[in-house]
Amino acid sequence: MSTMPAHETRPSSEEGDLLDMGDPLAEGDLLDMDTPLAEGDLLDVDDPYEDEDFPPLLRVSDLAVGFSGGKRSTHPLTPLQGVNLSVEEGSAVALVGESGSGKSLTASAVMGMLPAGAEVLRGSVSFEGEEILGASEKHMRELRGSRLAIMFQNPRASLNPVLTVGGQIAEVIRVHEDVKRKESRERAVDLLEQMGIPNPGRRAKDYVHQYSGGMAQRAALAMALSCRPRLLIADEPTTGLDATLQQQVLELVVEQVSERQASLLLITHDIGIVGRTCEQMAVMYAGRVMESGPVEEVLGDPANPYTAELIKSYATVRHGRMNSIPGVVPTLRGPLVECAFADRCPKADEECREGVPALRELGGQRGSDERKVACVKA
Amino acid sequence: MALLAYVARRLAYLLVALFGVTFITFLVTRRLPGNPAALIVGVLADQSTIDAVTERLGLNEPFWSQYYKYMGQLFSGDLGESWFTSNPVTTDIGNRWPATVELASYALALAVLWAVSLGVISALRRRSLSNRLADALSGLGVSVPEFWLGLILLLAFFGTWKIAPAPLGRTLGEIPPDVTGFYTIDALIAGDWGAFRSAAAQLILPTVTLAIVIGAPLLRITRGFMRETMETGHIRFARALGIPRRSIVLRHAIPNVLLPVSTMGAMMYGYLLGGTVLVEVVFAWPGIGSYAVKAIEHSDFAPVQGVVLLSALSYLIVYLTMDILHFVVDPRTRTHS
Ligand SMILES: Nc1ncnc2c1ncn2[C@@H]1O[C@H](COP(=O)(O)OP(=O)(O)OP(=O)(O)O)[C@@H](O)[C@H]1O
Ligand code: SF4
Numbered sequence: 102m103s104t105m106p107a108h109e110t111r112p113s114s115e116e117g118d119l120l121d122m123g124d125p126l127a128e129g130d131l132l133d134m135d136t137p138l139a140e141g142d143l144l145d146v147d148d149p150y151e152d153e154d155f156p157p158l159l160r161v162s163d164l165a166v167g168f169s170g171g172k173r174s175t176h177p178l179t180p181l182q183g184v185n186l187s188v189e190e191g192s193a194v195a196l197v198g199e200s201g202s203g204k205s206l207t208a209s210a211v212m213g214m215l216p217a218g219a220e221v222l223r224g225s226v227s228f229e230g231e232e233i234l235g236a237s238e239k240h241m242r243e244l245r246g247s248r249l250a251i252m253f254q255n256p257r258a259s260l261n262p263v264l265t266v267g268g269q270i271a272e273v274i275r276v277h278e279d280v281k282r283k284e285s286r287e288r289a290v291d292l293l294e295q296m297g298i299p300n301p302g303r304r305a306k307d308y309v310h311q312y313s314g315g316m317a318q319r320a321a322l323a324m325a326l327s328c329r330p331r332l333l334i335a336d337e338p339t340t341g342l343d344a345t346l347q348q349q350v351l352e353l354v355v356e357q358v359s360e361r362q363a364s365l366l367l368i369t370h371d372i373g374i375v376g377r378t379c380e381q382m383a384v385m386y387a388g389r390v391m392e393s394g395p396v397e398e399v400l401g402d403p404a405n406p407y408t409a410e411l412i413k414s415y416a417t418v419r420h421g422r423m424n425s426i427p428g429v430v431p432t433l434r435g436p437l438v439e440c441a442f443a444d445r446c447p448k449a450d451e452e453c454r455e456g457v458p459a460l461r462e463l464g465g466q467r468g469s470d471e472r473k474v475a476c477v478k479a
Numbered sequence: 480m481a482l483l484a485y486v487a488r489r490l491a492y493l494l495v496a497l498f499g500v501t502f503i504t505f506l507v508t509r510r511l512p513g514n515p516a517a518l519i520v521g522v523l524a525d526q527s528t529i530d531a532v533t534e535r536l537g538l539n540e541p542f543w544s545q546y547y548k549y550m551g552q553l554f555s556g557d558l559g560e561s562w563f564t565s566n567p568v569t570t571d572i573g574n575r576w577p578a579t580v581e582l583a584s585y586a587l588a589l590a591v592l593w594a595v596s597l598g599v600i601s602a603l604r605r606r607s608l609s610n611r612l613a614d615a616l617s618g619l620g621v622s623v624p625e626f627w628l629g630l631i632l633l634l635a636f637f638g639t640w641k642i643a644p645a646p647l648g649r650t651l652g653e654i655p656p657d658v659t660g661f662y663t664i665d666a667l668i669a670g671d672w673g674a675f676r677s678a679a680a681q682l683i684l685p686t687v688t689l690a691i692v693i694g695a696p697l698l699r700i701t702r703g704f705m706r707e708t709m710e711t712g713h714i715r716f717a718r719a720l721g722i723p724r725r726s727i728v729l730r731h732a733i734p735n736v737l738l739p740v741s742t743m744g745a746m747m748y749g750y751l752l753g754g755t756v757l758v759e760v761v762f763a764w765p766g767i768g769s770y771a772v773k774a775i776e777h778s779d780f781a782p783v784q785g786v787v788l789l790s791a792l793s794y795l796i797v798y799l800t801m802d803i804l805h806f807v808v809d810p811r812t813r814t815h816s
């Protein structure tokens with residue numbers, strides 16, 4: 102397969118119409134970019150799903166993202182090194198991996214909300230069969246919150262302190278659907294009720310400081326699901342909540358998503374919850390997916406040594422000893438030339454350093470054809 | 480009720496603060512160099528005359544008994560008499576206070592207008608022209624002393640280009656009939672365009688001078704808070720759910736910025752209401768700032784104390800009003816769980 106890195110430079114003009122008020126969040130993000138990638142680049146990618154007849158709901162192929170780091174920087178960061186990931190209609194997929202492996206950045210790229218300074222180097226993101234990487238901001242805005250939604254950790258920071266909770270939910274509904282203010286408010290109250298918030302009529306008029314963390318995450322979930330999205334990305338939705346609440350909120354997320362026949366991409370550190378919540382999983386390391394497939398198969402019989410190490414470290418942490426994988430997640434500068442895990446991998450040898458292992462079907466006796474692995478030894 | 484308790488507590492603070500101000504100004508003015516009695520009777524008077532005047536003014540009494548008397552007067556609304564103008568201080572201040580308030584109000588309005596809007600716009604566009612303009616103007620306002628800025632503006636607009644009128648007080652035309660004490664407003668009430676124009680013409684340069692000086696910190700605060708707010712989780716979440724940019728800025732971000740910015744604005748207004756001494760001197764503006772300067776030159780205790788007290792009071796009241804307003808508007812204090 103051919104891989105042609107398509108380095109895109111951002112339009113440098115930040116000035117212009119003041120009323121338009123460019124984007125402070127992200128001078129380099131995909132806002133106001135009408136043609137960030139030429140079409141040819143998008144087609145010419147390292148795509149392991151090339152021959153599929155029915156495209157999945159979300160498919161991320163060979164997604165590479167870098168940070169130019171300004172004019173003076175000579176070592177641009179390249180945290181995403183060709184991510185391959187897919188989420189089928191109606192399924193729940195977990196995305197796990199150590200901190201800094203690029204899970205949130207992948208989610209940002211899917212949402213078209215890369216942070217300032219980030220640029221897409223190559224790859225493709227297709228949603229409902231349509232290429233959305235580099236779609237116009239106007240188009241992405243219509244998609245976000247309606248067909249495609251995301252929720253983050255720290256729910257109390259996700260809600261605006263000076264607007265009522267119900268008002269914020271209602272606004273999302275009004276933005277995407279042609280409904281009257283009164284109807285949007287009623288729907289906001291209904292949503293709060295569905296999320297198990299007691300006394301929703303009154304709570305809709307409250308502000309986030311009157312909500313506990315768990316309640317706030319329920320409200321954020323109501324907001325994210327308010328327009329019945331097809332896909333919800335939940336980026337560590339329970340991190341920071343009390344242990345007892347984590348379980349409840351997680352169950353609620355899974356239940357509400359499946360009730361709407363939507364799909365879930367659950368980003369988490371916690372391998373322990375994956376089995377209870379998702380059918381599929383993908384394991385990420387250093388900006389690449391190392392292994393993916395059905396949860397029981399991946400956790401029961403990990404094909405990639407990284408997955409095995411991750412499971413082992415999780416098991417020992419749970420027994421009270423902090424025993425993470427020796428070594429650190431590398432800071433990626435420039436394209437990878439070898440398996441990124443080679444420095445820490447117990448099975449590594451010269452073969453692992455000859456190139457970047459592609460994510461391929463595992464094949465053989467070890468699993469279903471949904472299983473994929475990026476390791477020369479598997 | 481929470482609001483009443485809050486207001487009562489804040490009023491109590493205000494009284495304590497004012498009490499402290501009276502004591503400190505009294506103490507400081509008594510320590511000013513020069514014997515006012517000697518200044519009053521003139522250089523040629525002999526020692527016995529000076530002693531007699533000193534006695535009459537009560538200046539030979541112990542400090543505490545002088546202070547006690549002063550406080551007694553204060554409670555009956557008497558700020559004493561100016562030895563220099565030989566008017567009651569309340570009369571002098573009553574004549575000059577509107578000049579200060581009028582200038583302060585226009586300056587604040589102009590400062591808020593330019594500084595807050597430029598602050599918001601420049602926060603939204605990092606490497607933009609608006610940002611460089613904001614840097615230049617806030618740098619100017621912070622680094623250049625206000626009298627210097629006033630002099631430069633005068634030199635340019637009055638001296639060189641001759642488009643500004645001579646800096647000779649509040650108006651070079653008719654003084655409109657007194658209703659509010661603000662010449663521009665009174666002229667409008669009287670329907671006298673000529674008087675309005677000459678009053679407004681006198682106001683422009685000192686207003687611009689002050690607006691640049693107090694706008695600078697206001698701009699920095701606005702830009703800083705706006706940038707910070709735009710990076711917060713709730714703005715990101717709102718964007719991630721497709722809320723249009725217009726609403727993100729106007730409905731989601733700006734209200735969060737307005738709370739700290741309005742506190743800063745109130746502080747600035749309180750500062751201006753105390754009389755901006757140097758600008759009043761440069762533009763011969765007959766406000767309480769220039770009054771206080773003259774009084775200090777003449778060791779005239781009563782006006783100095785009066786002006787300081789008035790400054791402190793207006794500062795505290797503006798601040799208190801803003802605090803109460805926030806208490807009412809901010810859902811975090813209004814709706815205590
Ligand atoms: N705004 C940014 N500027 C520069 N580099 C960034 C930025 N955001 C992310 N990165 C880089 O991308 C890498 C991946 O970040 P990401 O947030 O996606 O990790 P993650 O897998 O979500 O980790 P965590 O589990 O801690 O949330 C980081 O290690 C960092 O090097
Ligand atoms: S390719 Fe080699 S280094 Fe990489 S995970 Fe497999 S065995 Fe380890």
Ligand SMILES: [Mg+2]
Pocket residue numbers: 204205206336
């Ligand atoms: Mg993350």
